Amino acid sequence: MRSLLRLWPFIRPVRARLGVAACVAVLASCISLVIPLVLKWLVDGPVAARDPDGAWLGGAFLLLLGLAEALLFGLRRWLVARPLAGVEATMRETLYGHLQRLPVAFHDRWPSGQLLSRGTTDLQLLRMFFAFPLMFLLVNGVTILVGAVILLVQRWSLGLVLLAPVLPLMVLCSVFEAKYGRAARRAQDQVGDLTTVVEESVLGIRIIKGFGRHRSQARAFRELTRALRSTELGKARLLAWIWGFMTALPELAIGGALVCGAVQVADGELSAGTLVAFLSTALALRWPVDSIGFLLAMSNEAATATDRYFEVMDEPAVAESGPPPSAVRIPPRTAGPPTATAGAGAGAGAATGQGLVFSGVAFRYPDAPPDSPPLLRDITLHIRPGETMALVGATGSGKTTLTALVPRLYDPTAGRISLDGRDLATISRDEARAMVAVAFEEPTLFSATAAENVLMGGASRPGGADAQDDELRRALAVAQADGFVDALPEGSATQVGEQGLSLSGGQRQRLALARAVVGRPRFLILDDPLSALDVHTEALVEAALRQVLSTTTALVVAHRPSTVLLADRVALLSGGRIAAVGTHHELLRDNPEYAALMSGEGGGAR
Template sequence: MPKPDATTKDRSTVRVLLRLWPYVRPVRARIGTAAVVAVVASCLGLVIPLVLKWIVDGPVARREPGGVWFGALVVLALGVAEAVLFGLRRWLVARPLAGVEAAMRAGLYRHLQRLPVAFHDRWASGQLLSRATTDLSLIRMFLAFPLTFLFVNGVTVVVGCGVLLVQDWTLGLVLLLPVAPLIVVCSLFESRYSLVARRAQDQVGDLTTVVEESVLGIRIIKGFGRHRSQAEAFGGLAERLRGTELGKARLLAGIWAVITIVPELAIGAALVLGTVQVADGALSAGTLVAFLSTALALRWPVESIGFLLAMSQEAATSVERYFEVMDEAEEDDGGSRAVPPVPASGPGGLRFENVSFRYPDAPEGAPPVLDGVDLVVRPGETMALVGATGSGKTTLTALVPRLHEVTGGRVLLDGVDVAAMPRERLRELVSVAFEEPTLFSASVGENVLMGAGPGGAGGPELGRALEVAQAGFVRDLPHGTGTQVGEQGLSLSGGQRQRLALARAVVGRPRFLVLDDPLSALDVHTEALVEAALREVLRDTTALVVAHRPSTVMLADRVALLSGGRVTAVGTHQELLRDSREYAWLMSGAGTTGGAE
């Protein structure tokens, strides 16, 4: 993840916020109309002091009660009109800005789906979640309130200052004296607050990550009695966030105090000076009342500057964080839709030609995970991939559906380079079952049919896939294939999740099948049944199977031994037992062959 303070320190808040324009442009008419309505409403408030001046210098001075009542009704009408217009402004922006937030959230979600696996390996899920929730809410709040009222209050202050100067220019200059120091204070506040706001929002992301991990890993926490240590870790992050939020509060309190006290002092000075002028007869009482009423009406636009700037800074930070993700390059689709379709039969199969791979975040000078891999899986053949922990088996299988991009060499499916094949087409041809089965908060049927491709599959294909995976336990679930499995499928056992993941891999009858130790969580009897059914499926597909046990190896026509990032031997199980000491050692169970690679 990027370092937040480095990106925030010298930024332009306006330039950052302007990145929202593509999302705001479709609703600009409604937002513009709302801003005009708010300006009119705010300026109506400045008319009230002029009415008060007329009342004091006219009906009050002449002792005409009828004129006073008329003036009071005018003031009441102006107040009601102001309230109605502000309500109209809120109605005008509510729906379109909710649409802007929804569009940004949908865009972020679509983009996350198209980012490479390497990106998701680097970023904590809590940081991504906080961007899709907290940050977007802050952006919507900025568009609904500070964006409009920084403009509205600015116009109101300018108009109000004009009214003050027209009424009495000497008193007006007294009130304008604090403008220069307030501008300096606001500039200092903005630069400091932006750093603290960024730090707080990143810490919210860290806290979200801890909560998410604790919920998903609750069985581990309870099983090992680690609730106290997890609570301490959470408490430490929460305390750090609390400290940062208190720092924000201190900055906001400071700017609020300055913005409140300085104008109050100016109003007090104008009151004293104006009273002296009224006593000398140089100023009418009505003018003084109107002047002070106008000054008091401008208190809110001036005093609101502090928290409007604070909300704008938080929104700018949220925009930065949002576009940190959106600016990440998506996966290259690989060629155009004009790529010729892969032939239904013929020579080719699955080929690795001088394939090398290094993870993007690997330390400089570290050896590649794969280095010059050459391997051919013939059409319709099942190849078992065997190797010690860390030999690169899982990494090699991830290159087939392009979950990672090769660093060198190429991977071919029936003679077509996967890098030149549209990902949608590639993933129609290749189906994958991972060692760690992942299920979603959906029904059993929906989870399995995710592997059916865009064309979908019906009940017969679903039943066939469940039969291949020996997932007959589904019939005993409360609602059969319609049973909701819950988050991560944790309501099921490890073996049940693995069988559903295997059913998902075979339901679409893929041309190429990649299985990463698909039977590791099964008991011996279930494993034997799955293997028998899986042999029928493997007859009609070209398959690469990561194997850690002899029983899984026996599913394959041939076996490839991966060692030190290279394929060091290829042959039948019996041939490798006879000719390769490393393979015999691995198959004897003396080697440590489990785990992620």
């Protein structure tokens, strides 16, 4: 109940309609308890007196009661269908919106399949719980209470016989609930693991086929499937166990009451009509009692689904449209540039402002051991306005991590980053990402058109569709992507498919580069943007890219001399620190580590 009560904020807007539906269901269920009383009147009255007219009247009354019960249950279903579909949609939208606001560190450690299962199967379980178990736990509980009162009023001695199994059934339900709750949680987690494997196999189908790993993948999937099957069979055994007791004990009580009642009728202590009504009432309570195990099982699954849902919702989100909470900052070791004038932001010319400044920046990933050294330490670097700085370093030196700090995908654990003299920690993520554009090393595309993928990187500009199309054409030309985009079946309106896998690696990388430059960002972060291009295309892209870099402040992760030559200066990242800064030729002449990296003798520049 503690878990399920957390759903109240989502239920509150539709509580009135659900309350009416519950009242209608209770009324329909109570009508079924009136039918035995009519039977008693029929047996002791018209049947005993051999009155056909009375028998027809009683039959018509029973028919009306049956129709009323059916109509009320139909009304209940109509009342709950629309609001519960709305509740499920609201919860799904809330979860998706929260996932968008969670920090990148959260997505680094959570498998996508686990998140997918929480947004699909878990929410479907909750909708089913609202529609059926939640309602009928209330309805059946009221029915059992009303029925017990009717039984005791009709014949208290027989009523006590029927109520004898109540205590042992309560104990059995308590044991069942604890065992089934653990099994339900295990099954839902296994569904998430299974979803992760399916998703990864589909996205990595080229790797699986290319390396002939389909058998090993199928074997891993089969093992997960068998584990889930074993868990589901365990749940079925628990259900069979509780259902057997929930059926057997009341049946034994009904049998005992029938024998005792028949003896009392034979002795003249009880009328036949009373015995018929008593047994009819007891039989009417069979479904409410038998269903308790089933309803408890569904309630436990709903409770575990709720826990899984709020495991994600309870993760602290980052504020996209406001500055983060105040954090302790290590003062920069050198005096920073003077504060820029107010209003510096996206779209301003690169000749104004103070550029990009790292002052004593340190970073450790949130899930790193507390005693581990930070990945980045005392990063102090000044990229002047309009300047292009190449960032070079060995594999694992932290180049990509450093570039991820600028658009606030992560926040530094110490030190300060300034954009045009403004502390990045005081700039909202929305504003920071309007000022900074990024082209990542892995070009990720979405299931959308080529134009939509590129324009995702640009803020809306005045001028309407024509101006937007002009920006698209300019960005495609810079990335040397206009040729192959125009050759697509529908041009820029062609769907590129999931992850853009219908395109080559170089084509995906050029679209990602176009996405980075389409918004004319004030600061441009490029993480090895030309690695998948052939020599001829690379030369063409570099020539066009020089024009873009001349109007912006850029930090470019470089692994090849051709990319380094795009930059005005080069920073060497080594041991988590900036080891040297200078031009390419200066570092090549004076820094052996840099010379080794550029010649390929330093273990690779990645």
